[in-house]
Amino acid sequence: MSIASKLLNILNIKDAIKKAIQTKGGSINDQTPFADYAPKILSLPNQPDPFSIVFSLDNVGYPASLKMGSSTTRVPKKIAFESLIRTVEFSQKIVVIETDAFTSSFLKRVEFPKSLTTIGSGAFKSCTKLTSLILNEGLQVIGSNAFEGCNRIRGGITLHKLVIRLDYACFSGCSYLEGVEILSDNLEIESNVFYGCSAIKNVSFSNGVKTIASYAFYGCSSLKSIEIPDSVTLIGSYCFQNCVSATTLKLSQNISVINASAFMGCSNLLYINIPDAITVIYSSAFQNCNKVKQIDIGIGLLQVNALCFGNCVAVEVIRCYAVNPPQAMTTNIFNVLLTNIKLYVPDESVNLYKASSYWSYFNVLPMSEYVDLGYVVT
Numbered sequence: 001m002s003i004a005s006k007l008l009n010i011l012n013i014k015d016a017i018k019k020a021i022q023t024k025g026g027s028i029n030d031q032t033p034f035a036d037y038a039p040k041i042l043s044l045p046n047q048p049d050p051f052s053i054v055f056s057l058d059n060v061g062y063p064a065s066l067k068m069g070s071s072t073t074r075v076p077k078k079i080a081f082e083s084l085i086r087t088v089e090f091s092q093k094i095v096v097i098e099t100d101a102f103t104s105s106f107l108k109r110v111e112f113p114k115s116l117t118t119i120g121s122g123a124f125k126s127c128t129k130l131t132s133l134i135l136n137e138g139l140q141v142i143g144s145n146a147f148e149g150c151n152r153i154r155g156g157i158t159l160h161k162l163v164i165r166l167d168y169a170c171f172s173g174c175s176y177l178e179g180v181e182i183l184s185d186n187l188e189i190e191s192n193v194f195y196g197c198s199a200i201k202n203v204s205f206s207n208g209v210k211t212i213a214s215y216a217f218y219g220c221s222s223l224k225s226i227e228i229p230d231s232v233t234l235i236g237s238y239c240f241q242n243c244v245s246a247t248t249l250k251l252s253q254n255i256s257v258i259n260a261s262a263f264m265g266c267s268n269l270l271y272i273n274i275p276d277a278i279t280v281i282y283s284s285a286f287q288n289c290n291k292v293k294q295i296d297i298g299i300g301l302l303q304v305n306a307l308c309f310g311n312c313v314a315v316e317v318i319r320c321y322a323v324n325p326p327q328a329m330t331t332n333i334f335n336v337l338l339t340n341i342k343l344y345v346p347d348e349s350v351n352l353y354k355a356s357s358y359w360s361y362f363n364v365l366p367m368s369e370y371v372d373l374g375y376v377v378t
Helices: 003-023 034-042 347-355
Strands: 065-067 087-089 109-111 132-134 155-159 177-182 187-189 202-204 209-212 225-227 248-250 271-274 294-297 317-320 342-345 363-366
Touching: 248 271, 342 347, 347 363
Parallel strands: 065 087, 109 132, 155 177, 177 202, 187 209, 225 248, 271 294, 294 317, 317 342, 342 363
Antiparallel strands: none
8 A cells, every 4th residue: 555545544534533523513624633633522512432543553653443432323435445454343323334434454353233234335345354254133235345355254154134135246255255144034136246255165045035146156166055945036147157066956936047157067966957937048057067967847948048958968867847848949958969868758748859850859758657767856
């Protein structure tokens, strides 16, 4: 950080203190010497310090800690932006932490008061010293990039019942985060939220999760299983791409499409079950899931697109319950030798599949002849 940047940070802190004093009726202006600020605060009638900063001086005299007065309800934006602040003590009345408040600071641990409802965009972005994060039960919104790049946060996080929105990339790049517990009653997970969180092993979704947008869990390479509750109505493109450790997948019964590349590269999945409500599987949705042995397809599937099962080279069995053959938008749906795959279809539909321009390349068999080979995971 340049000397000019450090001076600017000090001026920002000074301005925040001035505004807090003015808010409480103190007499202060731009010409008031900084040395007079403390007496001004102490002279406020029947009020504790509305916003006090405790300095622990480093070798050049910059603040290392921040303490907020008991009446403070908002943390101003950029109050400790790119600062050497290591610790912060929040007021128990804090409601909002504003944009970029602690971006790139030296904070090591954060524990929020019960009163906090909103963490603003970039509020703790790139706090690379931060190792511990405890989210409060009253929290409702975590803004875009709020904790992006906090690559030393360890252990897990809990998102409590009142959380309604996780904005773009708010935990992206938290590469040591190990688990996520979601308890929310009504939550939208926006795009890139946990992008590249490569140490996450477990994600527990509540039945309050409504949408999971594109790239939300992209590259969560340690995630062991993917279980999406029936409350979810949308899974975005690339959502779980390259979750290479996942061995099981359970899809919501209330999604109508599987978007492009949603599960591409989930190379340890063994079984895929497409629920009845799904009508379209878009391009590359399950491409390179190269250990899948069996695919079960529900009655509602109408259309499959290019490489949606591309390079799924281990597939031996498909059970397709759709009475009419789904429309294949191209001939490279699987991109493997199809004659080796047993395709079981409703008995009354065998001739329809055998007459299909695409499905006829499979070894089409009546469903009544299906033999369980032990690939199905329930």
